[in-house]
Amino acid sequence: MSGYPEYMQGLLKLVEETRPDRVGKALRAMNAEEKEQILRDWHPDYKMDQKRKLKIGSSAGELMPHEVADTLEAHPVIKPGDIDLSNVVYDVDVLVIGAGGAGLSASLTAIEHGVAPDNVLMIQKLRLGDANSKMSQGGIQAADAPDDNPTIHYLDVIGGGHYANKPDLVEAMVKEGPDVIKWHEELGVTYDKLEDGTMQLAPGGGTSRKRMHSCKDYTGLEITRVLVDEFINKEISYVEFTSAVELVMDDKGQVAGAVLWDMDHDDYTVARAKSTILATGGFGRLHIQGFETTNHYGATNDGVVMAYHVGANLRDLDSTQFHPTGAAYPAQIVGQLCTEKLRARGAQPLNNDGVLFVYPLETRDVEASALIRECYGREKGIVTPTGMRGVWLDTPLIDVINGEGTIEREFAAMFRTFNKFGIDIREEPMLVYPTLHYQNGGVEINVQCETNVPGLYAAGEVCGGIHGKNRLMGNSQLDLYVFGRRAGRFSAERAKTATLGDLTLDHLDVYEKMLADAGVVTDRKAPTLLPEYRGKRTLEHQLKML
């Protein structure tokens, strides 16, 4: 029985009819001029009315989405006078803010470099391990195959990023890729392997080799849960359901910890630290241009906001990644990720005639643009009952090409998700449309994960520079561990010699003055910590009584 409404049945028939002829066929990839053209015409990043130049701070003048600028042109959530800095509750060498892949790697590495487990403190807004890291499905890149090497990986990354990447960061990432996989296997991460014991590798959009290592389509889940398990084994101290809401500085201009806010009790504590690592993830829950998102509930740009309040440099925030294939049907899962690995294993994007209209493994920005053009330029999309447009992603081809059972074995998560809504992706295609996936830019770091503010480190999605203006599939998983480990190591080294002065929050007054001088008049406050999804009635009738 079909999982799609009656009116789509005719269109589904076209997909079935054209399927045998499409096996083994692919359109050629676009050339450089064609790519440039389609990006300019159709990629959301190129809609200039959706962005503005930031008015304040060291990145003033930089273009970024209105939703991001809104969080930076906003008042800090606390005032210096609200906080008693003399009452330091946590006094540690290394403070890690965020408990996803980067934060977990940083903590584990900090203790390898001599910091005692109770001298590292991890703060997490939600649960240990709850982060976008866990939601990654398709895989992690690392150039360890015989026909591949880090130099080839380097060229893929920098070309895919439109040559805007920071070369030192790319070098660190591609060279350490194989060592990350080795580290994971020592920790007990289970990667998919072939019968001969070698890695089962898949291509990704914009890769020139098969370089994607996977754990079924639960890659991020598998890696994250192993790191969480090891983190608990090492007895590293942590506090969950507690947000960092501002960084604390000292009178020598160093970052020296953070003000923490208890999500259960709405009270605050002060943490002092010789090194502070931002591993807070991205901004998907800001819903740039109203897009649905693949992101975790907590992805609200907190790290970039806090870093900017202390004067950290930002970069590449003009560039946002829209994943080509988010679910477009059923309505309950709209925007959720349909992994790129589906296309890597043979699924094809088709229009309402059942015709393949784009090479399935273009880089994500180009692929997403092609889907948007098909729906809104060529009017060849399929309209859902809620009025959304999408294109087919012909998943049954995966079993046709790779043999029966491949979908169930390699795409357990996808199979399960769609099955719940009556769609058997072995028999019927998915309906997909681009979805907000990743912030390509963020806080600028060097290869030691230092920001320009002494004492402040950053790793993971909160950073900018690694992926330039477009990230390739599987390189965010890799960057989490490469730079997470680097942040752990170099922050631990710093903590051995750093000395702190008197704590201060004066930088918040400076920030307020910048806002006033730039004529920013607003009641917005940031970091926002959580997205707002409450119903209209509730929001219109709010009364704070207690």
Place this chain on the structure above:
Amino acid sequence: MGENESEMVTIHVMGKKHEVPADLTIMKAMEYAGHQFRRGAGCRGGYCGACAAMYRVKGSYKLEGALACQKIVEDGMYIAQIPFSPAEKITYDLSELKPDANTFLEYYPEISRCLSCNTCTKACPQDIEVMDYVQASLRGDVEGAARLSFDCIGCGLCAVRCPAEIVPYNVGQLARRLNSRYVIGPTEHVLKRVGEVEAGEFDADIDELKRSDRKTLQKRYESREVKL
């Protein structure tokens, strides 16, 4: 979302009655009703297990488990979230363990109390054969326990329901780490490449790319060999 006209159903969240659109997940229905999650919400895509919930439908005696972000509301549903399970996670040093039944029995001896009642399996929102992997670990079948438990997202519902007080998801985690480290083992071509990187074999080539201007890089990129 959910604020357009659609069929409404009645649900009870922690006993309180709400009218919500029939096509929403438990999570979105609770938000529609006015709830802002601080606990009990995570990835919102079925990958993290933060939103475990128990529910019963009016007229039924059965308590069922679900992920609030995945389960569509039903008329007459009584819902309680179970966002935390105070279960014990044993700490260990993986490098000192052996992949056999004794390891499981030493760290999680309660698995020997398994009643084979299958309540864990029935509670699992991922439809995992939970009891089977607990039994596999009891037999020392590390590979089987690892394979059967692989899709576990650690929501904790199995542990909450188990009458023998076993914490299956922790047993599965131990099985998978033992299996990867000792049964499967490291990958030769990965170790080889790590050695080559450490020996500096790619330094000169990457240095050259780093020094190249954009035009040269673009030429190299556009003409690179693609072997997929």
